[in-house]
Amino acid sequence: MIAVRNGRAHRARLVALGAHAPARVVTNAEIERNVDTSDEWIVTRTGIRERRFAAADEAASDLALAAARRVLDDAGLPAERLDMVIVPTSTPDHLFPSTAAILAERLGAGGAAAYDLSAACSGFVYGLAQAAAMVEAGMATNVLVVGSEVLSKVTDHTDRGTCILFGDGAGGALVCAGDPDDTGGFLAFDLGADGTGADLLTIPAGGGRLPLSAGPAPAEGCIRMNGPEVFRFATRIMVESARRLLDALEIDVGELDLVVAHQANSRIIDAAAKRLGIPEERLFNNIDRYGNTSAASIPLALAEARDAGRLRPGDLLLLVGFGAGLTWASTIVRWEPFAGAHAA
Secondary structure, three states: OEEEOOOOOOEEEEEEEEEEOOOEEEEHHHHHOOOOOOHHHHHHHHOOOEEEEOOOOOOHHHHHHHHHHHHHHHHOOOHHHOOEEEEEOOOOOOOOOOHHHHHHHHHOOOOOEEEEEOOHHHHHHHHHHHHHHHHHOOOOOEEEEEEEEEHHHHOOOOOHHHHOOEOEEEEEEEEEEEOOOOOOEEEEEEEEEOHHHHHHEEOOOOOOOOOHHHOOOHHHHOOEEOHHHHHHHHHHHHHHHHHHHHHHHOOOHHHOOEEEEOOOOHHHHHHHHHHHOOOHHHEOOOHHHHOEOHHHHHHHHHHHHHHOOOOOOOOEEEEEEEEOOOEEEEEEEEOOOOOOOOOO
């Protein structure tokens, strides 16, 4: 599904960013002590050197709260002015209530609509699409989207194929209403899913199909992944999704100022960038320090890019990701923060 944003009463704008990572750093050396692997092998195969793990008493809402406060500080917006809170996550605090409802209450946004979104690593861009649609339909003015994950709690730390990859973190963005003739904001989205690959990346237990009350084996409550098949899907679908946007908007890849892809694996990002003709200096990656943080990966990287001076007002951005489902999502957006927001 591709949607080009035009002819709306309000232009949805991406105006503020914020991120948070837990304090504990887990290096490849620590992973080596648990499974048969090495720092060299992990770095060569994934680009990951370390990742962050949440504390035993930290959940997705805790990480989301820290990131959300940074977003609102960045925008200079009080929480009570939020109309909606969306939390893309695969590791919610509970099946219900939603992590978004918990976050909204703790943030001081009581009364705001709040719900979680399940699209795995594509979730943040899915959340941006929903936020933009709500704003452009006139149903909301200020929408907070925070991807937050505690994947370390659903990782089998004896499975070499997955335990080297995943980390914890949160990142968010504020989507606000602008004038219809604003040059900033979201220009187009491309979203999709292919359920024929549902079993390639999954957590089998914990839902109605295999409830925890049935007493499944502990490993059934952890991430299961067919790595080679997911790799093939990712390197194909990110290129196809990005090209659909570029073609629909009649934009040349050389016009993009910055590209932030889902931080799943450096080899996936490099392969997709090469096929799209995106030079290395236009990419921003931080997978070496955080690993794969699923729905948090794109906003965490985007906030770091802004803080590093890699994102400036007027820049044209491509955000592109893929995830379990199998899903994919991409958007092209022009970064035009509010005057009161950080604009490094």
